[in-house]
Amino acid sequence: MKIDPAVQAHVLRAFAPLNNQAAAHSFPAPASLSRALQSANPSQSAGPVSAGKTVSIAKLYTTAAVDMWMRAVHSFLISASLTDVSPMWASITGYYSSHYTVRSIAHLLGFFQLFTWKKIVRLELLSGSFVCSFDSKTQHDREHRFYWKIVKSNAIFAADPFFTQNLGAESDVAHRERANYADHLPQFPMFRPLDAVAVRNRIDRISEIEFSVPPIPRVSHYPDVESVQIIAYHRLVRFRDLVDTIIGTDNRFWKVHRNPAWARAFMDFQLTEEATLRSEYTL
Numbered sequence: 168m169k170i171d172p173a174v175q176a177h178v179l180r181a182f183a184p185l186n187n188q189a190a191a192h193s194f195p196a197p198a199s200l201s202r203a204l205q206s207a208n209p210s211q212s213a214g215p216v217s218a219g220k221t222v223s224i225a226k227l228y229t230t231a232a233v234d235m236w237m238r239a240v241h242s243f244l245i246s247a248s249l250t251d252v253s254p255m256w257a258s259i260t261g262y263y264s265s266h267y268t269v270r271s272i273a274h275l276l277g278f279f280q281l282f283t284w285k286k287i288v289r290l291e292l293l294s295g296s297f298v299c300s301f302d303s304k305t306q307h308d309r310e311h312r313f314y315w316k317i318v319k320s321n322a323i324f325a326a327d328p329f330f331t332q333n334l335g336a337e338s339d340v341a342h343r344e345r346a347n348y349a350d351h352l353p354q355f356p357m358f359r360p361l362d363a364v365a366v367r368n369r370i371d372r373i374s375e376i377e378f379s380v381p382p383i384p385r386v387s388h389y390p391d392v393e394s395v396q397i398i399a400y401h402r403l404v405r406f407r408d409l410v411d412t413i414i415g416t417d418n419r420f421w422k423v424h425r426n427p428a429w430a431r432a433f434m435d436f437q438l439t440e441e442a443t444l445r446s447e448y449t450l
Contacts, residue, residue, distance in 0.1 A: 170413060171322050177292045178275060178413045181225040185420035193420055194234060200227040204281055204288050208301050211284055215300045225297045228290050232274035233424050239267035239403045240430050246396055247369045247433075248361050254354050254390035255346050261395035262343035262384075266311060268402040269330070272409070273314040276321060280310060287313070311340050323409070328381045329401050339398070342384035342391065354390065367433050373400050375439040404436050 185193070203224050208216045246261035273279075277290035281301075287308060289300045307313075315333035324330045333340045346352070361369070373396050381401070382394035407425055416422055426436075 170409075173292070174276065174321070174323065175413050177277060178229075178410070180292055180297070181229045181275075181290075182410075182414050182418055182421065184223075184226045185229060186418045188419070190420045190423035194230055195227060200224070200231045200279065201281060201283070203227055204279070204299065204301075205284070207299060211286070211301070213301055213303065215298050224299065225290060228274050228277060228279065230420075231279070232271045233421070235267050235271035235274060236403065236406050237424065237427055239264045239271060239399070239406070240427060240434075242267060243370075243396070243399050243403060244366065244430060244433055246392075246399065247373070248366050250361065250369055250392060250396075251356065252358060252360055253356070254392055255352065257392045258346045258384075258390045258395050259343060261392065261399045262339055262346075264399035265339055265395075265402050266314075268399070268406050269318050269333075270310075270314045271406050272324070273317045275406075275410070276317065278314070278317050280304065280308070280313065327405075329398060329405065331383060337383065337385050337387075339384055339395075341386050342389060342395065345386050345389045352389075363432065369396075370400070370434045373397055374434075374437055377439055401438065404438055407436055 207224060242260045242264035246257050246264060249257040249260065279288045279290070280286075281288050284301075285304045286301045287304055289302070291298050291300065304313075312333055315331065318324050319330050319332050331338060335341065373393070376393075376397055378397075382391075382397055384391045384394045384398065388394070410421060410425070414421060416425065
């Protein structure tokens, strides 16, 4: 799949400042991006805002994207460890792994929901400078639909069957909602936590399953833990591959965080994919 030159230029420019600092302890304080966006547009006006802080804001979008992706990786590890312990929580944490990956891609593309102001803030690279646009949220811009819609509408992911609009009964979010909100789901196996070897073996198995059509989780098959985990794993690997393809692996920040130390014993971010999926959707 070809990467849009505009997306490539945006990501390269946003990652560049992170190559000029040490990667250790490089994440900003909690809520730094939200506060920076509020400071850049204190009047809460709609439309574009070009401010001197947009370079640092672009960097914050990038660190937020990587942080969100690492949440996806961590959630996937939790899901794998709960596979035989709790189908309910394995399903929920597996879904959140997918959702965090989708959010990470949306942030990478320049989209962020400013929750307290009910604004959608878009960061764009225009004529060599980053510009933020603030637009009001609508009733259709719920987080678990908005970020998925943004990613699916991008040319990089529009034809990728691993990414969906997250709408309707046969969707990831519907499967999560069944686990969270439906009554009478008494599926409680004996509590036997998986050990480290079992978690690694589970992830290796998920990474090696081949299929011709991505198994989007279905409510009718709840708790479809295996499908939840397969899709989550493929999605988080795609974020990693996308960043690797655009900026390589030499950026100081990304070089460290693309392979989190706490995940190395369990996953190597490798995939076994059916040939047609590899040829059609490989970045």
